[in-house]
Amino acid sequence: MDERLRIVIAKPGLDGHDRGAKFVARALRDAGHEVIYTGLRRTPEEIVRTVIDEDADFLGLSSLSGAHNFLIPKIIDLLISSGCGDVIVFAGGIIPEIDRPRLFSKGVRAIFGPGTSSTNMNDFILLTVERRESNSPVGCGEETDWRWN
Amino acid sequence: MDIIKLKNGDRRSLSKTLTMIEKGDLKSADIKEFFPAINEAEVWAITGSPGVGKSCISEHIIDNWLQENKKIAVLAVDPSSPLSGGALLGDRIRISNSDNSDNLFYRSLATRGQSGAIPSNISDMIKLFSALDYEKILIETVGAGQAEVRVASVSKFIILVEAPDSGDILQAEKAGLMELADIIVVNKSDLERANEKAEQLKLALQLSENESPNVFLISAKEKLGFKDLFLEMKELEKNKKENKSKSKISLSFAWESLLWNYKGIDLILQKLESEKITIKEAINEIMEEFKID
Numbered sequence: 001m002d003e004r005l006r007i008v009i010a011k012p013g014l015d016g017h018d019r020g021a022k023f024v025a026r027a028l029r030d031a032g033h034e035v036i037y038t039g040l041r042r043t044p045e046e047i048v049r050t051v052i053d054e055d056a057d058f059l060g061l062s063s064l065s066g067a068h069n070f071l072i073p074k075i076i077d078l079l080i081s082s083g084c085g086d087v088i089v090f091a092g093g094i095i096p097e098i099d100r101p102r103l104f105s106k107g108v109r110a111i112f113g114p115g116t117s118s119t120n121m122n123d124f125i126l127l128t129v130e131r132r133e134s135n136s137p138v139g140c141g142e143e144t145d146w147r148w149n
Numbered sequence: 150m151d152i153i154k155l156k157n158g159d160r161r162s163l164s165k166t167l168t169m170i171e172k173g174d175l176k177s178a179d180i181k182e183f184f185p186a187i188n189e190a191e192v193w194a195i196t197g198s199p200g201v202g203k204s205c206i207s208e209h210i211i212d213n214w215l216q217e218n219k220k221i222a223v224l225a226v227d228p229s230s231p232l233s234g235g236a237l238l239g240d241r242i243r244i245s246n247s248d249n250s251d252n253l254f255y256r257s258l259a260t261r262g263q264s265g266a267i268p269s270n271i272s273d274m275i276k277l278f279s280a281l282d283y284e285k286i287l288i289e290t291v292g293a294g295q296a297e298v299r300v301a302s303v304s305k306f307i308i309l310v311e312a313p314d315s316g317d318i319l320q321a322e323k324a325g326l327m328e329l330a331d332i333i334v335v336n337k338s339d340l341e342r343a344n345e346k347a348e349q350l351k352l353a354l355q356l357s358e359n360e361s362p363n364v365f366l367i368s369a370k371e372k373l374g375f376k377d378l379f380l381e382m383k384e385l386e387k388n389k390k391e392n393k394s395k396s397k398i399s400l401s402f403a404w405e406s407l408l409w410n411y412k413g414i415d416l417i418l419q420k421l422e423s424e425k426i427t428i429k430e431a432i433n434e435i436m437e438e439f440k441i442d
């Protein structure tokens with residue numbers, strides 16, 4: 001890939017654990033991308049503003065606090081209403097199987113739980129970029145059932 | 150580029166335009182074409198070694214400007230990895246309470262393999278922000294060493310941040326950024342030896358022949374000493390004193406960028422590569438083009 005991707009890794013809500021987010025940020029950097037890390041306890045509004053200002057291609061949301069069912073859909077709604085429906089959203093952390101279908105249908109394209117390898121994540125990124133290049137829908141606001149896992 | 154949206158203050162258009170500039174697809178000449186009258190923003194740079202507290206100090210400066218209702222752009226630069234080309238851009242972490250204002254646009258930049266603590270097309274970005282009536286621009290450099298003086302060529306004012314125990318005082322007496330700073334700040338005044346550091350710096354500066362910058366002792370963590378710093382910043386914006394070494398650097402970088410943007414440069418490089426001409430002949434050819442005797 002000759003083009004560098006810009007990826008925002010964010011920690012929404014009252015969640016003080018970011019070892020996973022930092023690991024992901026590091027792995028994506030080592031894969032050659034420019035990763036912007038927001039730091040802890042960000043509001044959905046702050047996260048969407050960061051995505052806009054940084055012209056991010058991807059947004060990765062890390063949640064270990066259990067508030068994912070509320071925060072992630074809210075962030076996606078805000079992204080879409082700000083004209084950022086083309087941004088590709090993925091999530092990670094502790095997200096129970098039972099909650100996943102709803103998040104996928106909301107526009108999350110991949111959910112990475114504990115034990116995910118960085119190769120798996122990078123493959124997801126490459127595949128989504130291929131989809132984008134062939135004009136297949138993949139952004140969080142684009143109509144598709146496609147998802148990574 | 151959607152010029153109407155851009156002119157109407159649409160953040161995403163601005164952000165996308167910055168990306169174009171970053172990739173080199175848009176130059177300041179193009180910007181001038183779209184915006185005939187451009188006000189000059191006050192461009193401040195904050196620089197210093199890694200870990201001295203540049204981002205934390207930036208947050209207080211931004212807060213202060215926001216309280217004055219200024220329109221602010223921040224360009225925060227972090228290094229790209231020489232191995233992967235990727236970068237971890239983390240200056241945003243420190244900017245917690247000022248991230249919500251419509252008057253603040255905050256963009257992180259990676260150096261993308263260029264030396265000199267800031268990317269070379271940052272001056273085009275400054276031009277764009279100025280065209281969109283941003284009043285203050287703050288450039289936060291990567292943790293810069295003594296030699297990384299390119300920042301002087303794009304910013305009007307430089308704040309150099311030092312911290313206690315960041316090398317003995319001989320470091321300060323060496324040439325470099327120290328000669329170019331408009332303000333020197335010793336951060337972490339809550340730590341021991343900060344006062345000592347400030348006194349040493351003042352002494353070293355007294356020995357210099359040039360007019361020397363004022364030294365301020367602050368603590369970004371405890372928010373101490375900022376009142377005097379802000380007053381000094383205001384004072385400088387009113388009466389900026391040009392200094393000779395800074396003009397020298399601005400000139401030499403401006404010259405460099407003129408050279409690399411010169412249309413015939415590829416041809417000259419080709420001739421040099423195939424040893425058709427010598428360096429001296431190349432210089433003569435360029436001088437003739439720029440009409441220099």
